[in-house]
Amino acid sequence: MRSLADDPSFFLAPEGRRDPRAELAATLAAFFDPPPAIAAAGRADPRAEREAQHPQCRFVARYRWLAEQLAFDPSRLPPVPCPRFEEWFASFTPERLTLVFPEAFMNNPASMFGHTLLRVDATEDAGRRDLLAFAINYAAYTNGEAGALFAVKGIAGRYPGYFSIAPYYEKVKEYGDWENRDIWEYPLDFTRDEIERVLRHLWELDRVRFDYWFLDENCSYQLLDLLEVGRPGMRLIEGNPFYLIPADSVRSVVAKAGLGGDVRWRPSAATELRAAADSLSSRDQRRVLRLASGRLDPDSEEIAALPEDRRAAVLGLAYDLLRHRFLSQRVTRSESVELSRRLLAARSRVPYAGQPAHAPARPAASPDQGHGTARVSLESGFWDHEPYVELRIRPAFHGLLDPQGGYTRGAEIQFLDTALRVLPEESRVRLQELVLLDVLSLAPRDRLFEPISWRFDTGLRTRLLPEHGDRLEAEPVWRSRGGAGLAYQLGPVLAYLMGEATLDVAPALANDVALGPGAELGLYLGSPADLWRGHLFARTTGFALGERTLASSVGIEQRVRIGASSAIELHASLERAFGESWLEAGLRWSRFF
């Protein structure tokens, strides 16, 4: 046994992190310590203040459990009053514990897989005033470092992680308003006693440092461990020892801890604004944009000429959009305050009390109903007239052709996608692909929001390269590709255009390298219930440095979902490079688990 806590102050025995028996003995001995002088309390340093508490107060969950198990004799082991803890504990009045899952946020490596936190619903708050409840969060303290540096240091466990408590509305503001992430809320089937055990242990974890590991000992891992204190023996963390993905942790909690109520979906501000805009005509949407940017006067004749219901909707949405831009720090307070006042004043003068009906549609599947993040596939096909059988294993997480339910639309993250290809004609096995990382974010643009879509992937691929004259031979190359572009949702079709740069490195290439710009145009489309999904694409790369050629590809991929955890894919593409053309096609069966 090795505790996840990396803070020596969390242990009372020198070897307590690895030796539960020594830690239990040291804990019992410490409970006999004389109470500290009251003068020692109220220190300026909160950490010193925590450590100055009597062990019975600092380790309240341990004390309570050991007292229950061993039936302490109060005359021989007097209980020490813990007023600071009691006051903190009384501020919760817990009734319900809710697991909160903000969906993936692709523009931050820390949030690409989603996030998990807990909410403690107070007695009088449950279900009605949950924004005022307290949220329990575990996060890395990065000193503002983000992007690739965060990813590298996070994977290497170089950040400290701490538990913290904040009002839930702050979290909704952070995730829902600033980062435009829809939030799922799972009320857990925990009794009040179980919730109180979690809270007592949370008190013990105050300012206790953990090494934050992006892949395994992350937010979800620590929260599952915290829930285990409430109901020991659930074994929420089982299975994969190398990583824990928040969506998997949600599935584990739902399956093993159970739900104590209906799952709630809390749409982000952007989702609500989009739904409101969809209920307006194109001309009214343009009016909203002009109003929110100050280019159209709320008291203008153009607005006054609108029917009352439309005028109310346009002015209301313009105010909501301006407020969202302020909350997401896209406009300053000074830029927005006067315009907000004028929009509200104009709206108040419209004698229309009705509210436009534009509630966003809840997704058909919640994250716990999504496919498993690991995938194994068996495929048969041909490549340049050569038949093959392929075994493909992808440990994590989601591809755009995978069943959509429960995953963020337009977001693809795949780790260690590995394909072993058996070539019967050559009687050999070839490592066809080993893609370390493949990230694609297709974020559709509309009148209200104009995000940039982007991609990055790196890993081993197999290319046909010229050898011995005109003949093309399959050779491994290490390919890295980055790109940015635009995406639009056109009814059921998601269309995108990307500008890209591709770098191939391999001994088989001239000067060991091939580098060039490229472009990809594509369409994703699917049936309403996601039984079928297709992808049409055309891409070209002009390798201008090293091994020069114009490489082009046009093709189609389509997937049919079979239940929640299986799919069949058919793909075909026409490839061209080095003056040669060839076909590739395959039929693939995939199983998610």
Added chain:
Amino acid sequence: MAPRSGARARRARAPFRGAPPWLVCLASAALFASPAASDPAYLQSLLARADALGLTDDPTWHALLH
């Protein structure tokens, strides 16, 4: 780990600050009435009982050690 807003939360950041006077008196009384040293015989009996109950292998103890 104090909640980050609200007067009650601010008071909770410092021990005894904002606590009712009777609680402070109780804590002070406990401080002076408690034995100055541990009770080795009782501690040994607790350890023996913990061993007998197998508490060090209990999933709750492991969960509490995080």
